[in-house]
Every structure is written in structure tokens, then in C-alpha cells.
Amino acid sequence: MLPLESKLENREFKFADARGVLGELGFAVGGGWEYTQGSFDRALDGEQREMWLRLPFTATFGHIDAEEEESDAVIRFGKPYALRHVHQDGVDEGAGMRLAAGLIDQFAAPKDPDARIGPEWAERAQEMLRIAESALLRN
Secondary structure, rough: EEEEOOHHHHOOOEEHHHHHHHOOOEEEEEEOOOEEEEEEEEEHHHHHEEEEEEEEEEEEEOOOOOOOOOOOOEEEEOEEEEOEEEOOOOOOOOHHHHHHHHHHOOOOOOEOOOOOOHHHHHHHHHHHHHHHHHHHHHH
């Protein structure tokens, strides 16, 4: 994980507005959202989906529901960061022993959930963050 300095940190926005603006830039609400917090995530490496820019947020008013179109929630951004999530290749060797768990958890554990981020990816994350900042702060 690589923390990034940002003009968005501690700034508040209406959740629906931020989702609309960031959605146009390829961001999506991360799958681990809760009613009080979440993140906007964007893959930096296309289909490989190993390199990510994450914009975490907490709700300061209302509740987040990423599946609802309308929301009166207000969010405050935290410190953005880049992360590299290296996936397992091949078959998960423990899958046979975990058959029952496979009904609930269908995905292999990451090979390295916090792998090293090279300078070229740090630069790309910083560039996408600047684009997101510009788009959000313009509205």
C-alpha cells in the first residue's frame, strides 16, 4: 500500500454526486462497503486488476447504499492510496479440504494482498488521483 497526498482528504461531498463523477472516470464503489464507510476503487492496469487506486470514505450524514440510485448521504474522504493485489495462479490446493467453505468463500486467497508498488504505478496512481480531484472539486 502506498499512501498518497490529496486535496480530497477530509473534504465532504454528497455520496450520489461523488459516485456519479467518479463513475464517469471508471471508479466503482468497492465491494467491502458498509452503511457507514467504503471506498471508490479504480483498476490502474485494465483487465489484470492487480494495481488499484482506492479513495476511502466515511459517511458523516445518512447511510451509504451502493446499490441504491438515490442517497442523501454525505461522505468525507480519507487518505487515498495505491495498492497492488497479486492473485493466485492455478488451482487453490486447499479447495478440496474446504468444500463446505467453498459454498461461502468461492475465491482463492490473494498470493500477496500488499505487494510492492513500482515507481511507474505510483506515478499512474498519482495521475489518476489528480484527475479525480479535478473532476470532484470542479463540481
